[in-house]
Amino acid sequence: MSVIIPIRGLRYNPGAGPMSELITPPYDVIDFWLQERYYRQHPCNIIRLEYGKTYPSDTEKNNRYTRAAADFAAWQEDGILQREKTPAIYFCQEEFTHNGQMKTRSSFICGVKLFPYEKGIILPHEETMPKHKADRLALMQACKANFSPIFGLYVDPGRIIEKPLLTEVRRAPDVSFTDEDNRRCSIWVVANAGVIKQVQQLMDSQRIFIADGHHRYETALTYRDLRRKQEGYSAGECPYDYVMMSLVNLYDPGLVILPIHRIIRNAPHLNVEEFLKHLREHFLVEKFPPGADHKNLKAFFEALGKRGSSPQQQSRHDVKYGRNQHPHVFGLYIGGDRFYLLILRDKSTLSPVIPSGYSLTWQGLDVSVLHYLILKRLLGIEEEQWADENYLSYTREEENILAAVDAGMYQLAFFLNPILIEEFTAVAASGEKVPQKSTYFYPKIATGLVINQL
Template identity: 30%
Template sequence: MAEIQPVRGWRYAPPLSQQIDDYVSPLFDVVSARQREALYRNPLNSLHLTVPRGDDPAGAALLRLREWQQQGVLAQDVLPGIYVYYQYFRLPGNPGHEYCRKGFMCHIRAYDWAEEVVLRHENTLPSSVNDRAELLSRLQLQTSATHGLYRDDAHELERYLDEAIQDPLYQTEEDYQGARDVLAVIQDRRVIQRFQELLADKQVILADGHHRYEGSLAYRQARRAAAGDTYTGQEPWNYHLMYLTNSAADDLRILPTHRLLLELPDNLTTEEFLTRLAPYFTVLPQDDPYGLPELIAGKPWAFGLYLDGQSYKIRLRPEVHAQLDWPTTPEVKALDLTVLHYFVLGKALGLGDMEAQRVWPGVAYVRNFPECLTRVDRGEARAAFITNEVTMQEVERVCHSGAVMPPKSTFFYPKTIGGFLFSSIRDDDAHHPFAACF
């Protein structure tokens, strides 16, 4: 199924890599405006390539890329390799435990969704896909890896990863999200071929980076159409840079994304809103809003509600679930967030189906639980719905069902960072003497 290839990575040159923290950056879809302005002040920060600015952003990024390559800011590794990428991190509520997410970066063939090799779990916005495709077309450089998941219950590849990480190329002290990122490389042909053999019968779930992946698909389709009869399928632009992690690993974390209602339609009062919820949910007042996450933990179709300074635990009445008649799979209907969107936004608030809800401006998605309460208390939102995280098993079930989740269902943590590795998809990379080895 999944064909992967090693990469002759472009990286910050050794003198600069000693200060790699100065050059890494958040991904394009999570970097804040304040972070952007701070990072842009460093003329060598990777954000100039991953999130370029100006009247012609892609053109500006191309000029900068050429300068960096000519000046030796970026250098290409001589040998192709599988790039080992570990992220060490801690989580609130368990600060004494350090997690380690293990994975590796490589090229994967850019499969169309219909081929069912790479599986998606969310929809994309065309404008963001076009932006990524334009950047890829101009630079012919993959500027940041998307995140994919394969399942290997035997954990066979981890021993190779653990061995390689003992000799890192570089590492951050602490990235913008508090994680420590470490990069190493495997250049042993026999080991790389074992990676290829193991992935050859796997499907890959796209955890993060749907817009960047679809940008690669759009660019590949355009190049294939232009190539006509000369197309071979082995051109470098058929491939996409991906960070692959084992979905069977213990240190794979998905954090919840809560829902803020910035307004209530029809100028509903608190009492009217609670009355509208009553046919679908049991509503139990609570004394401590900060106890809501623990109160709902592990309970299906249960949510915390913070409304006008009062907290509630609400849980769907089991017999009501059969009313959920959206045209989707049973795996999606079973999700907490589907229940929330259908019965709260759709039924209680009368906002219609998921497509109608997408264009409603009255909902915001917030990952920080205390921020939800603060924004309600400040009057910036009318209500906050506190949710449980989606499990890896739920993600796998939905993806294999062929459906997609409600928007903002998953937040895989930590995010990968930009600037650790770049990969070329230029035509001349196909003629490197090592290409025939794989």
């Protein structure tokens, strides 16, 4: 099924500067302030290529994309970026702390052949937004490169695929550094043809699930088709028939999935007390003990996670669940240090609310229940408004969410538990997509480790 190849990646010359000052997270988590910080951090930071500034004076011939292309060419000419002498796979290990536990996540960066989703070889799980794809396409057309790898997942319970690559770990890594979040990243450049062939053969039976980078993948397909049209399609393969991915085993012990929370504004005719009354028709609404200045936040999220775990841990007799189903539990914040836990009373009441044309797994996702029962039915926020920041915003930053509600910028905040890995794969394998911004794979794959020329 999937086809992977080694690539002659471009990497920063060790003399260019500390790697921690040259890389960034993916573009889609960088706001104005982060962009400004990375610009100031180092004159050769990858931000200037991946997500350059825009100015009121920008023109068709002088804009973020043309400037990125000019810098990309100049950095190669000046030796700041150097191309690998031979094609390679890049084996990476990231050491980080999550919830007080040290974890190590392994991955490898390579080229992955592009296939339309309907082929069932590369599988998405989230919806995309046109404006982001237009931005990424303009950058690819200007620079003819992938600056950041798409985050892909494969399924290998026995962890067989990475074994040939682990033989390389016996030597010192080619790159090793600690990033701004105190994560240790080590990279081995694997050019051994025998090792590469083993990995290719093992990956041949795999499908790849896109964890992060749906916009970039769909853009790469569009870019490939445009290049084929411009150059005349032939049976031979070209670099643009592949896209750079960082592949992680779904069974890697260092794989962490976090939730993305929702904050609401401009909900039509919202009366908070009336809303709580309507919630009680469907949920047990438990007020969480208040704590001055959000001091109870950690305990709140611990309770959210515990109440949303397996039914066997539930003692409430007035909550009905189907067999092998976890409870639907949400956190709610309405300002003024007022926190609530919402526990769905009876899953059978969801039938009239959740769209019927989806699998049972999709219908049973927490995010599906939140969007269709609470946002759409109880708050009157329609599906076409879910991508409109005038109504709904998505973020991981809990403290910022509370501050935004307290300041009156938003009316309500909803907190979710993370999607389960089994749910993620089942939805993607069935050809379905969860509502946008439903998963946050942590840590994000850094931009600037390797660049793939097209």
